[in-house]
Amino acid sequence: MGHEILIVDDEPDIRLLIEGILxxxxxxxxxxxxxxxxxxxxxxxxxxxxxxxxxxQGSRLDGLGILNVFHKExxxxxxxxxxxHGTIETAVAALQHGAYDFIEKPFQSDRLLVVVRRALxxxxxxxxxxxxxxxxxxEAMLDGRSAAIVAVRNQIDRVAPTGSRVLISGAAGAGKExxxxxxxxxxxxxxxxxxxxxxxxxAPGRFEEELFGIEGTEDGAGRRTGVLERAHGGTxxxxxxxxxxxxxxxxxxxxxQDQTFERLGGSRxxxxxxxxxxxxxxxxxxxxxxxxxxxxxxxxxxxxPLRVPGLRERREDIPDLARLFLRRAAENAGLPLRxxxxxxxxxxQNYEWPGNVRELRNLMERLLIxxxxxxxxxxxxxxxxxxVGDGAPALLKFDSDEDVMGLPLRxARDLFETQYxxxxxxxxxxxxxxxxxxxxxxRSALHRKLKQLGVTSEDRNPA
Numbered sequence: 001m002g003h004e005i006l007i008v009d010d011e012p013d014i015r016l017l018i019e020g021i022l023x024x025x026x027x028x029x030x031x032x033x034x035x036x037x038x039x040x041x042x043x044x045x046x047x048x049x050x051x052x053x054x055x056x057q058g059s060r061l062d063g064l065g066i067l068n069v070f071h072k073e074x075x076x077x078x079x080x081x082x083x084x085h086g087t088i089e090t091a092v093a094a095l096q097h098g099a100y101d102f103i104e105k106p107f108q109s110d111r112l113l114v115v116v117r118r119a120l121x122x123x124x125x126x127x128x129x130x131x132x133x134x135x136x137x138x139e140a141m142l143d144g145r146s147a148a149i150v151a152v153r154n155q156i157d158r159v160a161p162t163g164s165r166v167l168i169s170g171a172a173g174a175g176k177e178x179x180x181x182x183x184x185x186x187x188x189x190x191x192x193x194x195x196x197x198x199x200x201x202x203a204p205g206r207f208e209e210e211l212f213g214i215e216g217t218e219d220g221a222g223r224r225t226g227v228l229e230r231a232h233g234g235t236x237x238x239x240x241x242x243x244x245x246x247x248x249x250x251x252x253x254x255x256x257q258d259q260t261f262e263r264l265g266g267s268r269x270x271x272x273x274x275x276x277x278x279x280x281x282x283x284x285x286x287x288x289x290x291x292x293x294x295x296x297x298x299x300x301x302x303x304x305p306l307r308v309p310g311l312r313e314r315r316e317d318i319p320d321l322a323r324l325f326l327r328r329a330a331e332n333a334g335l336p337l338r339x340x341x342x343x344x345x346x347x348x349q350n351y352e353w354p355g356n357v358r359e360l361r362n363l364m365e366r367l368l369i370x371x372x373x374x375x376x377x378x379x380x381x382x383x384x385x386x387x388v389g390d391g392a393p394a395l396l397k398f399d400s401d402e403d404v405m406g407l408p409l410r411x412a413r414d415l416f417e418t419q420y421x422x423x424x425x426x427x428x429x430x431x432x433x434x435x436x437x438x439x440x441x442x443r444s445a446l447h448r449k450l451k452q453l454g455v456t457s458e459d460r461n462p463a
Contacts, residue, residue, distance in 0.1 A: 003048035003120055004028040004233075008038040008066065009082070010056045014105070018051060021109045022116070035061035039069055045271045046074055046232045049119055051112075052099075054083035054090060064097055071098035073223055076127060078119040082107070124191055142175050142182065143324060144317030148309040152179065159304050160186035165256075167301045168279045170308035173358030176279040177239060179308050184235040189275055192234025197227045200240040207248040208264055212255075215266030228261060232272045241278040241301065242287050249294045256300045276301065311353040311360060316428060319345045321357065325364035335368055336376060343381040346423045351388045363388070418453045421446075425455070 005027050009015045012033070019029045030047065032038035034056055042050070050070060054063035061069070067079055081094040084105035091102040100119045103112060142149055142156075159166055160183045168176045177196065184194045202210060209226070216223030227236055238244065244252070255261040256276060260269040278301040287293035311318065322340055330337040340348075353359055367379055381389050407415065421439070428434040436446040 002026055002028050004030065004045075005116070006030050006032065006038065006041055006047040006050045008032045008050065008056070008063070009053040010034065010059065011053075014053070018112070021112060025113060027116075034059040035066050038066055040268075042070055042073070042077075043268065043270065045273075046077060046229060048077070048233065049116060049123070050077060050079045051116075052079050052081055054081055054094065055085060064093060067094065067097050067099060074225060076123060078123045080115055080119055127193055140178070140181060140185075142178055142308070143321060144314055145320065146314035146317045148314045149317060152306065152308055153182075155306055156182050157186065159183065159306070161188060162304075163188070163275055165275070165301055165303040166277050166306050167284075167298075167304070168277065168306045168308060169284075170279075170281065171310045171356055172281050173356035174308045174310050175357050176281075176308050177237065179306065180235070180237045180277045180279065183277060184275075187235070187275065189234050193231050194235050194237070195227050195231040196237045196239050198239045199243040202243075204245045207245055208251065211248065211252065212261050213263045215263040215268075223263075226263065228255060228272055228274060229270060231274045233274075235275045235277060238276065238278040238301075240280060242280045242282045242284060242293055246292070246294065249297045253294065253297050253300060256297075278302075311356045315349045315426070316431065316434075318349045318360065321360055322348055322364055325361045326368055329365040329368045333365075333369060338368060338371065338376070339378040341378040341380045344379050344384060346426055347381040347384055347389050349426050414453060417449070418455060421450060421453065421455055 005022055007015050007018050007022075007029055008031075009018070010033050015031045015033070019031060022029050030041055032041050036059075038052070041047075052063050052066060052070075056062055056066075063081060063083070067081070070077060070079055075098060078100040079098065081091075081099045081102045082105055083090060083102075094102050100122065101115050103115060142153060144150075156179060166180075166183060168179050170176050180196075181194065184190060197210060199207075209224070211226050211228055213226030213229055214224040251261075258269075259273060260271045262269055284293055284298050284302075288295050288298060311321075319340070322345070326340070327337055329335075348360070355362075363385070367383070371379060371383055383389075421435075424435050424439055425432075428438065432446060433443055436443045439446070441449070
């Protein structure tokens, strides 16, 4: 979406002049001629930037007074001060009160546009840095080459530019917030804020305060901005939305419909332009039937449903993901990179991953830091935690003295081939074609061999 700029000047000709300059560059504008109308416009909908005259004839507050109100309520909105009676002292005072820059009248249009562009860019960078500090370590992409995850990325590519609301479902740790970030990054709001409200961790009594904010007093004391307002021009993610209290669900339905709301303790409706994405690890239809989720809210959120598959549904991605997380952990910790042995990879692929991608990432970091031995030794299956290593196929735990030496050659060979092919099928997500290519057999020959050995996994992909 385009940037909206609030122009505050007591001279109509100046307001119209600045409006024309900015409109020609594609900016949206709103106009105010005194303190009361400027503060009212600012509170009704947060602008991207304010151009504010220092001297406002007949106004209750001068420009510096208005700047103080704006800076107290929303310090992230940049303010450019202008004046036809400027002095060094006035400029210094404006900057000390939080203004981004000061321009003297009369000004060149090119100079004004340069300052506006710089102020907007500085605001964007400050917002991105704050978000990165808050959510350090968050993944930026749904990595993997499996058909399941490729299909999700294709859906994201289609829905991201549309502006439609998206309900993202999936198990905990599968990457629902990552999908939301990808939607935001590929949308027309990519330069706007990306705000996440975690409904699962928020106390029920604080939901409305966090969503809508608090009005406070007329001079701005005690006023607090809610996430709906902070997300203006960008994206708000309602993370694990099924944990939102029913009463709050009813209030947000209207906010989604009208894109307006009232702060707690206030009577003025605040207008915002926000794209809302929601995530859930529960079946919301079942929650509706149980009376725990509003049906009207569900249909407003689920304009486009998107499901992120769990890690067990895309086991073929596990080797690449594990190596990726090991590499990142090594870079962050300043440690040498360790490789994963074939038996460790097979064990990882056989594990059920209740914590999904998040659990895999945490395990790789822990292994890199805590594993004994030479830092260049590969990580083997017997080094994995018992719950993970126990899932290794029988081949990986082969005891030659007990299992093989008492068998005739043919039976020993059949046993080895059975366990070897089971491990390779698991490694390639039960994909016959990829398994045949790796083991060096024709696809039809592999089919015959599996039938001969009695390997008949129900999960085997016939493709």
